[in-house]
Amino acid sequence: MTVTDRFLKYVTFDTQSSETTGTTPSTPGQLVFAEALVKELKEIGLEDITLDDKSYLMATLPANTAKAIPTIGFIAHLDTSPDMSGKDVQPRIVTYKGGDIVLCAEENIVLSPLMFPELNDYKEQDIIVTNGKTLLGADDKGGVAAIISAMKYLKDHPEIEHGKIRIGFTPDEEIGAGADHFDVEKFGCEWAYTIDGGQIGELEYENFNAAGAKVLFKGLNVHPGYAKDKMLNASLLAVEFASWLPAAQRPEHTDGYDGFFHLTAMGGTVEEASLSYIIRDHVRTAFEQKKELLQELVKRMNEMHPGSTTLELRDQYYNMREVVEPKKYIIDLAFDAMTAAGVTPLVKPIRGGTDGARLSFMGLPCPNLFAGGLNFHGRYEFLPVKSLEKSMETIIKIAELLAQKS
Missing domain, CATH: 3.30.70.360 (Alpha-Beta Plaits)
Structure with a gap:
């Protein structure tokens, strides 16, 4: 199963979070999705898989070398934004040749470079779009797909040395509650990366x-x-x-x-x-x-x-820069991994926040890396396939380079 196949499978789960229920997870669909991921992680062969009643899912890819390598983590969130429906998402892949993409002819919903000029950066690429009636869910099912696909790749390629890797999936990030019940001690990492950024190359360690x-x-x-x-x-x-x-x-x-x-x-x-x-x-x-x-x-x-x-x-949360910047080697590793994957790093501040911002202040330094999607939280969301693939490759390269540097 390719990373794209995984993503297309994951968006069929309705995991839209809600600010009104007062529960964790805020919607039952997130736990349903997490339970499906547990089965998949078992099939891949990951270990120490735990899923609690609040929908926090963690798992381990054991080290395949005796070298002393820091334990690191990769984190994404299960929910999609409450800003627009994530039910019955109907994605399709379009080879973009330029101009407008008609998402829904009957309602005249059009994804146009006149409104979204960033589309022009993806000519001649396959991009995944919506039918104009829901969001897509690349935020953050793109991140979930990239992480799990990277773990599967590392599992299938033991010739790539790596240390112990922890992965974590959280509920309710979109309503600011993703870190509320995250057990940093249980996760057991020296640092981690959220795979929750947008366009290809994003590397963020500053937020509001x-x-x-x-x-x-x-x-x-x-x-x-x-x-x-x-x-x-x-x-x-x-x-x-x-x-x-x-x-x-x-x-x-x-x-x-x-x-x-x-x-x-x-x-x-x-x-x-x-x-x-x-x-x-x-x-x-x-x-x-x-x-x-x-x-x-x-x-x-x-x-x-x-x-x-x-x-x-x-x-609500603080700028992670004051926690992450003193450990700049975390950023340097991600920068080098992107470069090794053929990606030009775009180091810039987040005009928002991530689970990683709060986790950084909870003792887990946690910069944010791209998952590849654009126009999050609405009907015009799209995900270039190449960007998603490069997100997965970046995760693999982080693990590989860390082993080489250790």
Whole structure:
């Protein structure tokens, strides 16, 4: 079975996670998928296979040499994004010749280089696309397929020396909970790599510092005909508050290392209203300043309307760079492995987060490597076959080069 065959098989499992259930895993399909992977890992011949009731799956490829080689790991997540349905995914492989790809003729859903110019980088390649009605699931079933295919290859090619390798698959990464119950001690690695990046060559060891904020407003509702000097409209307070945040620091105006305030939800009546934000910045001092600004604006609103506004603020994860960078050999190994696999490394910051960010602060340094997909979380997601194959090759080369360097 090729890595592409594995991927096409894996996307038939509906593993869309949910922020509303309050369970781990958040949806039963993730455990169903994990149970199917257990059978496959047994067939391949991996050892120490464990799957707990929260859908954390771990397994071992034993070392095939007596050399002292660090134990390393590769990690991917089982779930797909709640942003779009992952049920009844119908992928197809297209040899891309340029121009538009019609995903669904009846609904006029078209994958076009006019909207997605990155398509032009994959001319004359086979790419896997959706039927325009679901996401594809390359995030992160591409990573799962690459890891398992690499383990199968190493198992079948004992002439490639390697140390002990651990693999791990987590639930609920897409809702920020993938590391919640990950047992770092049980995993037993000196470091690991998440295979959860996008385009071919991505090598990431910087991510956002992240926080979530909810601003709550209390108003005073009276009959509008007799409201003069009495009514306080909570919804209007929310609108005014939102206008105070710098427009230039919205996601649609930022890129690279720029941080942002992202309004993710709002709602309200005259009596009560709320704004929900996520706060992101690569630089810790700028991240703290963003949180301080929110607190200052809440204070300002309460000075204007005493007792009207409260803030719920919590940190979510931090930039893994401060943990990973002191161990730069981890990055160098991945860089060299990509080069050996014929891939040009693209070292850049993640404008988001991965399980690896939290795992790094839990004692498992964990940079992020490409799985090959693009346009994640929507109907226009696609996966170049060559990119997926190179992801698998990179994993193999990491194991091989580490043995040679040890």
